[in-house]
Amino acid sequence: MASSIIKDAKVLMVGAGGIGCELLKTLALSGFSEIHIIDMDTIEVSNLNRQFLFRQSHVGQSKAKVARDAVLKFRPKINITSYHANVKDPDFNVDFFKQFNVVLNGLDNLDARRHVNRLCLAADVPLVESGTTGFLGQVTVHVKGRTECYECQPKPAPKTYPVCTITSTPSKFVHCIVWAKELLFSKLFGDKNQDNDLNVRSSDAASSSKNIEDIFEHSKDEDIGQYGKKIFDHVFGYNIELALSNEETWKNRNRPKPIYSKDVLSDELDKQNGDLDNDNACGDGFSVSAMSSLGMKNPQDIWSLKENSRVFLEALRLFFTKREKDIGNLSFDKDDQLAVEFVTAAANIRAASFGIPLHSLFEAKGIAGNIVHAVATTNAVIAGLIVIEAIKVLKNDIKSYRMTYCLEHPARNTLLMPVEPFEPNKSCYVCSESPVLLEINTNRSKLKDVVEKIIKAKLGMSLPLVMNASNLLYEAGDIEDDMVAIYNANLEKVLAELPSPVTGGTMLTVEDFQQELKCNINIKHREEFDEEKEPDGMVLSGWTQPVAAAENEDKSVSNGANTSDAPITEVEKSENDDDVGIISPVKKRKLPDDSDKSNTADDERHHKKLQVIDDEDDLVMLDGNLDGFKKRRVS
Amino acid sequence: MEKRKEKERKKQEREGGRERKIKSDLVQAVYNRIYEIDESNGSQLLFKMDHRLRLEMNGDGEELTAQETALYDRQIRVWGADAQRRLSKAHVLVYGIKGTIAEFCKNIVLAGVGSLTLIDDRPITEELLSSNFLIPPDENIYNGKTIAQLCCDSLKDFNPMVRVFVEKGDLSSFDVEFFGKFDVVVVSCCSRSAKKLANEKCRKASKRVAFYTVDCRDSCGEVFVDLQDYKYQKKKMEETIECHLKYPCFEDALSVPWRALHRRMSKLYFAMRVIEKFEEVEGRSAGDVSDADLSNVLKLKKELCTAQSLNESHVPDTLLERLVADTTEFPPVSAVIGGILGQEVIKAISGKGDPIKNFFYFDASDGKGIIEDISDSNIGN
Structure with a gap:
């Protein structure tokens, strides 16, 4: 089977x-x-159940290197080159990609998938994606040119x-998790300078936001047990009382129940203090655990409200006593045991308050x-x-x-189920160089907004260059200091006031040299934007947009990134979890059906036909329109 | 009358529409790649977990160790802690180890079965070495050892929580009591009669022994499954429902008249039977055929088709030619078949999810992976 085509091929994984x-x-x-x-990751214990080239003793080492060594043991004569690096590193440029057959x-x-797609297109090397x-x-x-590229189809946004x-009306456990992780955890242990909706919302009624701020502040001489109790009572008791006072909210909802530490823990609070010196069992850093210091073992157990409250206070205490130096720059990490314990307990207490199962x-x-x-x-x-x-590609x-x-x-x-590939999407800005249209208020939006919210977040460029005709407005990456100052000044200017003004009818050219991707953006001036539906204050169209999964009422919070002013539309997920790719088919997704094409409608996609490969006497045609595959028998 | 018909028709359309919608959701869902668990997915997950926890309370109560929970974290999220516990108590036997079985062994050792017993007394040959990643190509290591011994050494290393054993002997030499010690028996690289015999013995055992055969030739693969009388759970919409399947044994499945099978039956089914029969009448061991046998194989095909009143076009000569000319396993196909087989065995042990009933075919040349139900009860359907 090992024909010369295979033997001589040079492959990049x-x-x-x-x-x-x-x-x-x-x-x-x-x-x-x-x-x-190429792989930038190192090996973790939870990888070992399926990444069979790795052993317990390899934990912490480079995946690419260990995988190489393991395969060479049973095929010593082949050449494997490993790179413990990010595929987005500039070393892996178009020339690097060009040396491979596939x-x-x-x-x-x-x-990373988008990045590799672009480099493969630029280098004209076929890509097999999985x-x-x-x-x-x-x-x-x-x-390239034969089948659709990876970005021809819209990718659902998280x-x-x-x-x-x-902040106010959770109805599912995941809402409590997002609250605990993105608001409470960040508020207590994250960057203090970051906007956080916890205080914004919890103080809706109060004008004394300064006061609220103080509650979360831990002064040096404050007893940690008392501090924990204070936080507990504030977020699970006082804030709920405050929310309850707004009768309008609860007309059609179950009223939550305020929870105070003294009611849940009664006499135990004093014992908590007794544990203070009993910390020798816990190690440092990620191995600090409230569960182990409370003698709890099974992560599959559902804790009672009382247990959750004890874990909450204990985890808080451990953060302030054992992890003090981390406080102020922590963000939630699923491999941080104490963080997981804290978030679990906080989410459960909140869930209990709102009548959501723990x-x-x-x-x-x-x-x-x-x-x-x-x-x-x-x-x-x-x-x-x-x-x-x-x-086949070779x-x-x-x-x-x-x-x-x-x-x-x-x-x-x-x-x-094998299916014939799609043709390239003619309106794809990545592989068909089709221009996109940006509706924006050129008198109000800054160049910075366009670079961050559109060019980086939506178009997926990492080191963009922005030009208006032949005038360079902005360039990211390795550039001279004097230019940096000019570009930074430009970023802060509204579009219409740039040295070469960008107004309705202007065509901007953006380019990423590493990805060798160039894209034209036609600018259309628009005065007003719907704050709820168009929170960016600008609308990009002309290619098939990601299916918007957000219930955009106002600002939104995602499960997985910092909260900031803007709703997060694309969350970078570059942690160690692998194999992310698709979703469970049992899952119900809001798919726009034929009667409702408003969101993702792109009629140009109708030209495609997807044929399921089947026996000759029973052909099944699937319409490639992403509004939903429509099955049609062809006789 | 007309109105009722019209109503019926509309109802059918609606139902058909719903089915299509489900299917289109599915294809759409598979088509799009989601990178985050979103709300609805999360609640699905929660539903699964709620269900799992209920099961656990009724279960045997033994808990997974912290070590197991850490190692199996990602897969417990797929099949639940009770399935993981059942896996850790299951005993699996494999007979005949080439690339596909090596893949299968890797998969279930990683999944964390209780024990795996290997039987293959053959010494190393170039062919056996070429498709098997469990054996280092170093004469100093493999000299004097059997395939089973060498694979055992590698597999032990994959997951210290799984016990791996070696047994010696020919498949026909093991008795009912021996097979009865296992929950799952998988046989490969052996004749039709040896498969039948082993299947019979598994059926005679005092407890249910799930029986599988697997064969890969050229870029094609076949899996046969006998779960006897099998009850399992699956989720339909938001509910968990009990299902019940009755499997025929290998012999009974094979004795279903070819004419009675549906028109679009996988051609591989017939082709594999022709080759199996050829090896049997010629007294060859499994896989011991070559180009030189082609004309005789084609002659046998003609005879069988005539005897079974099946149009010869259902067993293309080109397919038989491929299967005869290249009996070595094609590693990508071994990966696919070994993966599917591993998944099936995990389903059977955990009693969760629709199992294959009762044949599975994969051909890399068209890329289709097809389930065929060949049993008496299915005739005429």
């Missing part, structure tokens, strides 16, 4: 995680002998929640950490399918290219 380990093994067995592999992705985040979640998986092939749901630490950690579940078998299947596609067997879906519940009797 991006990602040495769940899919990566399986892929590297299958490539080596299949006769590939020149493989380069690029295979086993990535875990949208950002993803798994639980028992679901998919493999797609992207060849879920965000309206701020008021989080959850175990294990479950809370999954929700708070956005942990994507993963198993070895799906990764193995997907890796096999990637290699099958890679071989043979230039274009007609046989397939996107394949690995399903949990077989559609009819099909468990692995």
Whole structure:
């Protein structure tokens, strides 16, 4: 089987995680002998259940390097080059990509996937892309000019929640988690200078926001037990009382119940102080645990309100006594045991107050950490399918290219479903150089807003350059100091007042040299924007936008990023979790159906037809329109 | 009358529409890649977990250790802690180890079964080495050892919480009592009669033993599943429902007349039966065929098709040619089949999710992975 096409091929693998380990093994067995592999991650215990090239003793080491060494043990004669680095590093430029015959992705985040897609397009190297979640998986092939690129299809934006749901009217456990993690945790242990809706909202009625601020401030001489109790009573008691006073809110909702520490813990509070010196069992840093100092073991247990309250106070105390130097610059990390304990307890107490079922630490950690579940078998299947596609690509067997879906519940009797790839989307700004349209108030919005909210967040450029005709307005990256000053000044100017003014009818050119991506933005001036529906104060169109998952009532909070002024539309997810790719099909998503094309409608997509490969006598046509696949029998 | 018909039709359309909607959601869902668990997904997850916790209270009460919870974190989030506990008590036997079985072994050792027993007394050959990542290609290591011993050494290392054993002997030499010690038996690289015999013995055991056969040739693979009388749980919309399936044994499945099978039956099913039969009548061991046998294999195909009144076009010569010419396993296909088989065994042990009934086919040349139900009860459907 190891034909010379395979033997002579030079392959780049991006990602040495769940899919990566399986892929590297299958490539080596299949006769590939020149493989380069990039991964910035190091090995963690929770990887070992599926990333079979890694052992307990490798925890903390580079995934790419350990994977290489492990595969060389059973295929010593092949060449594997490993890079413990971020694929977005400038070293991995277009020239680097050009040396490969095919690029295979086993990535875990949208950002890196988009980046690799652009480099593959620029270098004209075919890309085989993949993803798994639980028992679901998919493999797609992207060849410039032949098939759609990775970005031709809209990618759903992560879920965000309206701020008021989080601060005042939670109805689901996840709302309590987001509150505990993004508001309370950040308020107590995060950057003090950051805007935080916890005090904004909790002081809606009060004019004395200064007062509220003081409550969270811990003075040196304040007894930590008393301080914890004060915070507890403020956020779970006083704030709820305050919210209850607004009768309007509770007309059609269940009224929450204020919870005070003295009611829950009664006599135990004094004992808590007794534990103060009993800290020898806990280690430093991430190993500090309220659970272990309280003698609780099973993360699958659902704690009572009382237990949650004890964990809350104990975790708070441990942060201030054992992790004092971290306070002020912590952000939630799912691998930080104490942080997970604190957030679990806080979310549960809030849930109890609002009559929402409580959850175990294990479950809370999954929700708070956005942990994507993963198993070895799906990764193995997907890796096999990637290699099958890679071989077709090397043979230039274009007609046989397939996107394949690995399903949990077989559609009819099909468990692995191959589908012909789409054609490139002519309105894709990435692979078709089609211009985009930006509606914006040119007299009010600053260049900075365009760079941050549009060029970086929406267009996915990391080091952009912005030009108005031949005038350079802004350039990121390695530039001279005097230019930095000019560009920084430009960033703060509104569009119409730039040295070369940007007004309605202007065409901006933005470019990212690393990605070799250039995009034209047509500017259309618009005076007013709907604060609720268009919180950015600008609207980008002309290509298929991500499906907006936000319930945009006003500002919104997402489960997974810092709260800031702007709603988070695209959360970078570059933590160590691998295999993120797709979602469970049992999950209900709000899909715009035929009667409602308002959000994502892009009629141009109708031109595509997707054909399910099936037996000759029973062809099934799927319409490629993303408003939903419509099945049609063709006789 | 007309109105009622019209109503019926509309109702059907609605239902059909709903089915399509579900399917379109599914395809859409699979198509889009979601990078964060969002609200509805989160609540699904919670639902699963609520359900799991209820089960746990009724379960045997043993808890997973902290070490297990840490190691299996990501998969417990897929199948729940009670499934993980059942896995850790399950005993699995494999017979005949080539690339696909090596893949399968890796998958279930990682998943954390209680024990895995390996049987394959063959010494290392170039072919066996080529598809098996469990064996280092170093004569100093593999000399004098059997395949099973070498694989055992590697697999132990994958997951210290799984016990891996080696047994010796021919498949036919093991008795009912031996098979009865296992919860799952997987056989590969053996003749049709040996498969039948092992399947029979598993069925005679005092407790239910899930039985699987697996074969990969060229870029094709076949899995057979016998779960006997099988009850399991699955989720339908928001509810967990009990399901019940009755499986035929290998012999009964194979004796279903070809004519009775549905028109679009996977061609691989017939092709595999032809080759199996050829090896049987020629007294060959499994996989011991080559190009030179092609004309005789094609002759046998003609005979079988005539005897079974099946149009020969259902068993293309080109397919048989592929299967005869290259009996070595194609590693990507081994990965796919070994993955699917691993998933099925995990389902059977945990009693969760729809299992395959009762054959699975994958052919890399068209990329389809198809489930076929070949049993008496299914005739004419």
